[in-house]
Amino acid sequence: MADDEVATRAPESDAQETSAKQVEPSVFPGDSRAQEGPSMGEHCVTDRPTPLGEVPTGELTKLGDVDVYIAKPSDYPHSPSNLLLLLTGGTGLKSTNNQLQADKFASEGYLVVMPDQFGANPAPNTVDMTPADAQPSLLEQFKLKAAETAKAFQIDMWLAYHTPDRVLPILYKVIEAAKEEFxxxxxxxxxxxxxxxxxxxxxxxxxxxxxxxxxxxxxxAPKDEEEGAVKKAPLIKAGAIAHGTMITKEELEAVKVPIYIAAVKDDPLFPEEEVLTPGRRALEANKVEHEVKVFSGVPHGFAVLGDYDDPKIKQEQAQAFGEMLGWVQSH
Incomplete structure (x- = not known):
């Protein structure tokens, strides 16, 4: 597709300049950065309108004492299925769009486990994604700016709490319970x-x-095995991700299983020059099977299920889903 770029090149990126100048607003409504620094954007913490007429069909239950959403193929367990762990953006477990996303994978034959990785504390959801009918007055602009500042502070605090040492134990519990239940x-x-x-x-x-x-x-980490630096093997067989946030190049360097990455061109939340390109080179050097697709003309968060007025974004959203699905199906 003409507008997409497979990341065999390293396009120019503004990401490395963000510390030296104020971040420019996105051309996409509601896609301004939630705060300064490489963390999360508003599309990470706010649902788009739910596609008309779609209702989740899975169930909210518990797995390993963790709240989860389970979506099953219609013929499971009479027909074999594969287990898919789905991890969401900041909108979390109760998001209708996230549940519908799980249902879409289930309709393709996967038993989907979507855990509450935030412990019933999803990201502050204070962004109105509905376009304004008119230009706001100066007073309204001041109020909006104050609200954005407060929201950014809330997200800062939320991110400071939801760190790997809190999130990973939740995921480990769910994975261990799934090994027994499914x-x-x-x-x-x-x-x-x-x-x-x-x-x-x-x-x-x-x-x-x-x-x-x-x-x-x-x-x-401890410096050697005598101090306890035992390597923990990958816990998934293959993975596919879209527009990641807070990813480090070291995390990409550590990947050992086939991985598909859908990224957004010039995305300050997943900068190409600082993170994506070095990570891709490490995957190549480590001989890890991978594919990196850079989508242009779409906002960060475009691949998450939700309605857009722009037909291009809708098309790219469908393509990203198809490519992520195809990747896990082929592995």
Whole structure:
């Protein structure tokens, strides 16, 4: 497709300049950055309008004492299925769009487990994605700016809380419980598959990597095995992610299983020059099967299910889903 770029090149990026100048507003309504610094944008913490007439068909339950949304193929367990772990952006478990996203994968034959990785504390959801009918007055602009500042502070605090040492133990509990509850699906697929969006994309990469088996992932790893630096093997068989946030090149360097990455061109939340390109080179050097697709003319968060007026974004959203699905199906 003409507007998409497979990341065999490193396009110019503004990301490295953001510390030296104020971030320019996005051309997409509601897609301004939620705060300064490489963290999350408004599309990570706010749902788009739900596609008309679509209603989730899965169930909210518990797995390993963690709240989860389970979406099953219509013929499961009478027909074999593969287990897919779906990790969301900041809108979390109760988001109708996230549940519908899980249902879409289930309709393709996957038993989908979508955990509440935030412990019933999704990101502050204070963004109105509905376009304004008229230019706001100066007073309204002042109020909007004040609200944006307050929202940015809330998201800062939320991100400071939801760190790997809190999120990963939740995911480990769900994975261990799934090994018992859905052993048939895991055996049928030869392992667990994973897809992740925005915040959840980072954790799919972590689960796809080989890391020191430390208690708190934000702490420095021991220097050698005598001090306890035992490597923890990947917990998923293959993964696919879209427009990740807070990803480091070191996390990409640690990936050991086949991975598909859908990125957005000139995305300051997943900068090409600083993170994506070095990470892609590491995947190549480590001989890890991978595909990186850079989508242009779409906002960060475009691949998350939700309605857009722009037919191009709708088309790219459908393509990203098809490519992520195709990747896990082929592995």
């Amino acid at each position: 052993a048939d699906a895991i055996a049928n697929g030869g392992g667990i598959y994973g897809v992740g969006y925005c915040f959840g994309a980072r954790y799919i990469l972590i689960l796809a990597g080989e890391h020191p088996d430390t208690v708190a992932w934000d702490q420095a």
